[in-house]
Amino acid sequence: MHLQTERDPDGGWYDRFVRIVDDEGRIIEDFGKHPTLNELREAERRYGERINLWQQGLVCYECGNQINDRFSARLDGHIVCWECAMGKAEEQQGGLQINADPTKSVLSESKLHKKSLCDYVINVATGCRHGCKFCYVPSTPAIDNREEMLAEQADVNNPQEDWGTYLLYRDDLPERVHDGLQQTDFSDWKKTRRGRGVVMLSSGTDCYQDRRAAQITRGCVQELITHGVPVRILTRSPNVVRDIDLFQRAGEKIAVGCSIPSFDTSLVKAMEPNAPPPQARWEALDKLFQAGVPRFVSFSPTYPTMDRDEIREALSWFAAIDPDVVFHEPMNPRGANFKMCLDAAREIGYEDMAEELQNIQKRDQWVEYAIEHIDLVLDVAAQFDNIEIHTWPDRELLKETSGTRHHRLKKMREKVSPEQFPFEAAK
8 A cells, every 4th residue: 555646737746636556556545635644644544554655746735845855744734845844933722832843863762771661762742732740851851952942943931831832743753763764773773681672652742642643653653563673652641542453463562551640630630731631541541451452550650648548549440451560650859840740739729749749859758758659559569469560769769778678679770570572673
């Protein structure tokens, strides 16, 4: 299956009819002139096959140049070449500043192998509509060192405070992943003991936060699994179930997870203002369970007000979807984002939460809370026969402990998660 374009003899250079044809040239679907990127990506999902959009006769909606390299799309979905994409101002959609992401990198090596998550990451966008208050991403070099680009592309004044108000898509990422994998020597592929050669989508944004991001994600995942590369997906969005067919084809080469730090809807809404509610995320995990897709839960960060009963309730929900692993981390008070969490708790009247957050800004109280929660989650999880906790203690905790406790925390940091990721990348 591939695209076929045919010029309109009565029109100009850019007037072309676009259709999908099979290998024998029979028309599967006719799009007419100027199909939108959404129409083409949804056709990929509908027929279960990738359609590479480079050098297929598609032309830029604005200037008429052929799409042979990088491209993006306007808010109305029409495809534009890279020159036109970089020349246009940001657009607004539902309070978000929307534009194209000029990032050149495709696949980045990651230190997340230390947490037994992956060796590489792919991010389908810069920015994130969820706007989680505790998100670490705005303080990372991927955001912190790109203030000039963000100001130019999305009118961002403060990357930390404006987190959740801008989103720069990487629409051509599936094509670039395809091109990169075609040229990859997999004998040099990074494969650490804990990272296992896995590629994670997405460490810096939610890869299923909306349909456009989901379309980019599906294309990237399809390219990766076609080349035998194992994939981890982490999301807060129920949109993830749209690609269950692809996940089933991937088999053990994929692990799909949702982040659910709490089932307290009001608290989660305050801390993750634009993310779907926790129950909707659990329902997505349940559908993955029913479909036989390998799945995990990110139980992070657990809030300092959570007691044994609340943790037991959360773990009982997780046990119901039989996860391969539950990743857990306590909250970490360092960084500018912590004050945003404190303010959010006060705004919704959660004074106990605000007080606890205030308290754990003191190093000794944070250490006490973090170790207590690590022990509490492990202790409660032991009551379930199908929950394995993978905790990654912060290195600052190790500095504050000694003896048996220090040795125990160190072993946790060095542990490999129990998931299976067969690596059979193409030669």
